[in-house]
Amino acid sequence: MPGRTLTSRLYERQLGETEVSYFLPSREDGVNDMYLHLGFRALPHIARRSRVSLVWAILRMRHPLLASGVKMTDYNDVKFVYETPSTKEDALKKANENLEYQFLSKEELLNSYLNGPRTLSSERSSYLILSQPTASPGITPSTTPTGINGHNTHAKHTNGNEANSTRNTLNGDEHAVHKQEYDLLICATHYLGDGMALHQFAHDFFTLLGNHTEGELREILQEEWETRCDVELEPHCALPPALEHRLPASPSGDFSRMAARVDFSANQGKLVGGHSFPRCHGNKRHTIVPTVSFDEERTKKILKSCKAHGVSISSALFAICSISWAKTTDAKWDLPIMMYSALNLRPYLFVERPISDSYWFLSIGYFNVVLPTFLPKLEDGDLHKTFWHRARKAKEQSTNAAKSRMIISRSRLMAEERGARARVWAKEDDDKAAGRRKAPTKAPVPVDPGKVVSKPPSAALMGLSLLGNLDGIYKHDSFPDIQLHTLTTGSRQRAGGLLLFGYTFVGKLWVSLGYDQNGFDRAVIERFWYNVLGSIDELL
Known part of the structure; x- marks a missing residue:
């Protein structure tokens, strides 16, 4: 419009308690900064920067937290700050500033992100890296593009203007062009969202990338800007x-609040665990992510076996870890093993008014699984019976956590506890960094030894991130000219971090162990990982 002055708009909101609990520890070195790596094959024009940057710009407008920074005034005043792009060209410019092209292998990308200088910051909450490690000559010719199941999908792109436009982007004879290998690394701070957001985003990214010409993407970008940035929105x-x-909303009233706190305290009191990996202190953190996949035929057999025993692969992996740890250690078999995991709270969300349609937000709770440590006498069939029994107990505990009628109050109270704890630790870290001395610790008050009640141990052995069947999120037929084949996910860890991942993707079961190689007794953790893989072979 002639003479019109275009300006950006500024929106802010306070971080919630769960978001604060992830933001504060991330400030120094990016603890919990998430990544999602996807290996794929595509024709060169599909992965061209001009095309990828358009998709990235579109999604940054649809999901504004990806383009937001964080402003912290004090520990109780932490805000997201989002400045809308003033034009679609401004949106594209900002997307390109947060997009990098590389020629690194998957291993080099992950090592740099996990162990190098922090990629993200309070000002940069998300980032994309696209790498082409090799030219990959000889891969599927473009004359017969195939989908993930090998079906010829060329017909979809050989009619009307779309076919002509697609051919024009090849800048040459399409019969001579071959698919190339690419690695995509999606980086996002954990206080922006969770694994469900990360995977849904990746699906949407490839759907846009694989189904639109650059001209069409520019039209979509313009429409998104007009809808989301060129109007004043309700906060x-x-x-x-x-x-x-x-x-x-939680039930109001003093009695209801007291009942919720009593339930929360009682539930936390059930968490008993007497095992942890022996640690090494004082070494520089170095995270590695050994990953193993099982072929489709083997995966089908594993899933069929789990189904026959009435459990999911997620429940089975809890049991696998308990058996593997029992094979690794010979101490404290009288104490149970405790493992923790994230609980997806999206099914429980409720709103009374229209809100942002973005799925990029953090929506997780937490639960624990406690299993015995001891192994039965190694007689025929005993270990298998014990394993499936523990898998069913893991399922029972997981189900009880997810279906408890107190889940809302427990989630609220856990968020409050985590937020308060994060603020205390953040102040301690900031005081230490600033050289401020701590107040002297008060001497303990003597107590009558006869009245001391010993508290059971509550150590967690490890965490498990069990993502389920990711092929339910990635609709591979939605982008048939892009072939996803590899997926690895995780986060930057603090010293001594440890997390096991389990999921199915492109019909395969994947298991990975992300851990600080210098933070543990190396012989113990390597023996445990060996036992995990051996137990899967033996018991599944």
């Missing part, structure tokens, strides 16, 4: 609300 629609504002 609650501009940025997705925090988890605590999406959960159903």
